[in-house]
Amino acid sequence: MNRKVVRITDLSKPSDEPLVRIAQEDLMPVPHLEEEPELNPNIEKYKENYDVTLDGYLAIGVPKEVEEKALVERFLNGLRKLFSKNDNWTFLQPLALYTDYCAKCRTCVDACPIYISSGRKNIYEPPFRAEILRRLYRKYLTSSGKTFGSFVTGEVELNANLIRRLAELSYRCTICRRCAQICPMGVDNGLITHELRKLFSQELGIHPKELHDKGTVQQLKVGSSTGMNPDAFKGLVSFMEEDIKDRIGLDVKMPLDEKGVDYLVIHNAGEFLSWPENPEAFAVIFERAGVSWTLSSEQVGYDAVNYGVWYNDLQLTKLINRTFEIANKLDVKEIIIGECGHATKAYYVVAERIVPSDKKIPVKSCLQIFDEIINSGKLDLDPSRNDFPITLHDPCNMVRLSGIVEPQRRILRKCTKDFREMNPNKEMNYCCGGGSGFAIMPSYNFNEWKMKVSGRMKVKQILSAFSDVLDRDVVKYVCAPCSNCKGQIRDLIRYYDLWKKYKITYGGLAELIVNAMPDIPGFLEFEFH
Amino acid sequence: MPEIEFKGQKYIVDEDGFLQEPEKWSPELAEHMAKIYEGIDKLTDEHWKVINFLRDYFKKYGIAPPIRILCKTTGFSLQKIYELFPSGPANGACKVAGLPKPTGCV
Numbered sequence A: 001m002n003r004k005v006v007r008i009t010d011l012s013k014p015s016d017e018p019l020v021r022i023a024q025e026d027l028m029p030v031p032h033l034e035e036e037p038e039l040n041p042n043i044e045k046y047k048e049n050y051d052v053t054l055d056g057y058l059a060i061g062v063p064k065e066v067e068e069k070a071l072v073e074r075f076l077n078g079l080r081k082l083f084s085k086n087d088n089w090t091f092l093q094p095l096a097l098y099t100d101y102c103a104k105c106r107t108c109v110d111a112c113p114i115y116i117s118s119g120r121k122n123i124y125e126p127p128f129r130a131e132i133l134r135r136l137y138r139k140y141l142t143s144s145g146k147t148f149g150s151f152v153t154g155e156v157e158l159n160a161n162l163i164r165r166l167a168e169l170s171y172r173c174t175i176c177r178r179c180a181q182i183c184p185m186g187v188d189n190g191l192i193t194h195e196l197r198k199l200f201s202q203e204l205g206i207h208p209k210e211l212h213d214k215g216t217v218q219q220l221k222v223g224s225s226t227g228m229n230p231d232a233f234k235g236l237v238s239f240m241e242e243d244i245k246d247r248i249g250l251d252v253k254m255p256l257d258e259k260g261v262d263y264l265v266i267h268n269a270g271e272f273l274s275w276p277e278n279p280e281a282f283a284v285i286f287e288r289a290g291v292s293w294t295l296s297s298e299q300v301g302y303d304a305v306n307y308g309v310w311y312n313d314l315q316l317t318k319l320i321n322r323t324f325e326i327a328n329k330l331d332v333k334e335i336i337i338g339e340c341g342h343a344t345k346a347y348y349v350v351a352e353r354i355v356p357s358d359k360k361i362p363v364k365s366c367l368q369i370f371d372e373i374i375n376s377g378k379l380d381l382d383p384s385r386n387d388f389p390i391t392l393h394d395p396c397n398m399v400r401l402s403g404i405v406e407p408q409r410r411i412l413r414k415c416t417k418d419f420r421e422m423n424p425n426k427e428m429n430y431c432c433g434g435g436s437g438f439a440i441m442p443s444y445n446f447n448e449w450k451m452k453v454s455g456r457m458k459v460k461q462i463l464s465a466f467s468d469v470l471d472r473d474v475v476k477y478v479c480a481p482c483s484n485c486k487g488q489i490r491d492l493i494r495y496y497d498l499w500k501k502y503k504i505t506y507g508g509l510a511e512l513i514v515n516a517m518p519d520i521p522g523f524l525e526f527e528f529h
Numbered sequence B: 001m002p003e004i005e006f007k008g009q010k011y012i013v014d015e016d017g018f019l020q021e022p023e024k025w026s027p028e029l030a031e032h033m034a035k036i037y038e039g040i041d042k043l044t045d046e047h048w049k050v051i052n053f054l055r056d057y058f059k060k061y062g063i064a065p066p067i068r069i070l071c072k073t074t075g076f077s078l079q080k081i082y083e084l085f086p087s088g089p090a091n092g093a094c095k096v097a098g099l100p101k102p103t104g105c106v
Helices: A008-012 A043-047 A068-082 A092-101 A113-117 A126-141 A143-148 A160-169 A178-182 A189-204 A212-222 A230-248 A270-274 A277-289 A313-330 A341-354 A366-375 A397-401 A407-415 A435-440 A446-454 A456-465 A483-495 A498-502 A510-515 B027-038 B045-061 B067-074 B078-084 B088-096
Strands: A263-266 A334-337 A363-365 A389-392 A418-420 A476-479 A504-507 B003-006 B009-012
Touching: A008 A126, A008 A160, A068 A126, A068 A160, A068 A189, A092 A126, A092 A189, A113 A446, A113 A456, A126 A143, A126 A160, A126 A189, A160 A189, A178 A189, A189 A313, A212 A313, A230 A270, A230 A277, A230 B045, A230 B067, A263 A277, A263 A313, A270 A277, A270 A483, A277 A366, A277 A510, A313 A341, A334 A341, A334 A366, A341 A363, A341 A397, A341 A435, A341 A483, A363 A366, A366 A407, A366 A510, A389 A407, A407 A418, A407 A510, A435 A446, A435 A483, A446 A456, A446 A483, A456 A483, A456 A498, A483 A498, A483 A504, A498 A504, B003 B027, B027 B088, B045 B067, B045 B078, B045 B088, B067 B078, B067 B088, B078 B088
Parallel strands: A263 A334, A334 A363, A389 A418, A389 A476, A476 A504
Antiparallel strands: B003 B009
C-alpha cells in the first residue's frame, strides 16, 4: 500500500507529477463488490493545460499558467478579508474560533469517509486543509507570526503552486461535517473548506463552472441553475399535472402564484427534469391533506437551489434575498423547502442570519410538514403497499446540520414494511459522496474520483444494509430525500452496476408516501432512471 | 477548449464533447458526432425522432426536456433510448443533437 506522507511544504514545490496518486489496491475494500471499473484518471489528457499535481484529479481545472505575483497578492487580500469583521461578518466568529482551537488530537481524521475510502491519503485528512489556512493566517496576519516566523506558525510558503493545489484541495471535501460532529473541541473543518472556497471564488474568480457560471449566475439571470426559464417551468407544471392523471387517474392541481396561502413550496428544479414523480407526489399529498399551498413561477422562485452556500457568500445572499422577496410578495405563511439538502441549509439555517427581520418568513423542511400531516391522521396509509426492502440515506445538510432526524423515520415506519437503517446513521451517517456540489460536477476526470473515493463509503453502506436480501429477486430502494444525494446515488448505482446486479434502485420520500395510499393505483415505477 | 474537425471545419466542444457553438450544428455534423462519440455508423429514423424532438424542445424552452417527456413523446422507453444512444439521453442524445450539457441538479 502506498502510504506516502505529503507535508504541507510539499504543496509549494514545483512538480509535473501528482503529489499523491490513487491506486485501486489502496482503496477501501467493499464487500459484495466483486468487480468494479478500473481506475483511469487519464492525466495525460489534462496535464498540458491544467495543474494536475495535487492528486491527478480536476474538480475546478485550475490553469497551469498564472501570473504568480498577482495571484499571491490577490490571495493575501482575500485572506485578510476572511479575517476581517467588515468583510466576513457572517462567518468570522466561527472561523476565528476554529483557527485557534484545534488541539491536533486527530479524532476527526478517522471520521472522514474520503480519507478512509482513499486508503488513508493524508492530504484528505480534514485538519490537513485547515492547517494550511491556519499557518497562512498566523504567518501573514498575526504579529507573533510576522515577528517569530515559522517557529510559531509552522512551515508554509505561499506561492502559485500552493494556491493552485489548495484550490483543488478545497474541492476534496464534501462539507459533510462528520468531522465536526466528532470533534471534542467543536471545530468544524467543513466551515474551513467553505471559507477557502469563498476566498478562491470571491477574490480570485476560481470556482467550478458548474457552481458559478452555470450555477448561481445562470440561476439569477434565467431563473434556475438548470437553465429553466419561467415559460419552461410552467410547461413542466402542465406536463406534471397530466402525468399524475396518467399514473393514478386523478386530477390534481399544482397551484401557481396563489397569494395568501399557507405554504410556498420550493423544489430543487432538478426534480422537475430528472424526477418529476417527486414534485407530483407532493401535490397528491397536499391535495389529500387539504393543505393550501402554491408554487412560484417567478425567476428563482421555482428553484430552491442555492449553490452559493457551497462557495460564495455574495451569490448565496443574492439568491436568499430574491427568494424572500417572492415569498413576501405572495404573502405566504411559511416557506417549505422540498427534498433538497443544501437548500435546507441555505433557507432553514443560513437565511436566519441574513434576512432582515421585517422580511422574515418561517422556513420548514418538507420532511417536517409530511410528518405533521401524517401524525394528524389526514392520510390513509397502508405500509404493505411498500413491502420491499428500503433503506434511508440521511442527507448531511438536513440531518447532521439542521437536526431533522426523526420526521423521516416516523414517516417511513408508517408507510413502509421493511425499513432498515444504514449503519452508522442519523447524525453519524456518511455523505453520499456528492455533497457540496460534487454530484453536479462531472467535468474532466472528477466523476471517477466521486465514484471511487468520495462515494465509496455510501456504496459500502447501501450494500451492507441490503446484505441479507442481495440475492433475492426483489427491488431494493434507497430512499434519499435530497436531489443532490439522489443524483449521486443514481450515478453510483450506474457506475457499479447495482441495478443489474442486485436490483438496487433509489428515489425520494414523497413517492413512498403516495405509493402507500391504498385507494389509488401504485405510484412508483421501478424502471431505473 | 478542445476542438473536433469535420469536413475541414473546426468545432469547439467542451471537455465532454458538447458543442459550444450551437448555431454551427448541422445534420451532417450530427452524423459525425454520433460516429465519434457514440460509435453509431448511420443515424436511423428512430435516432432522428429523438434528435428532432430534443432540438424542437430546446428551441422552444432553452433546456433539454425531462427524460419522462422525451420517452412519452417519442414512445421510446428509457432502455430503448440507451440502445439508440449508448451514453444515454444527456451524454449521448443531447450531445449529438447539439444541445449544451445539462446543468443544475439533474
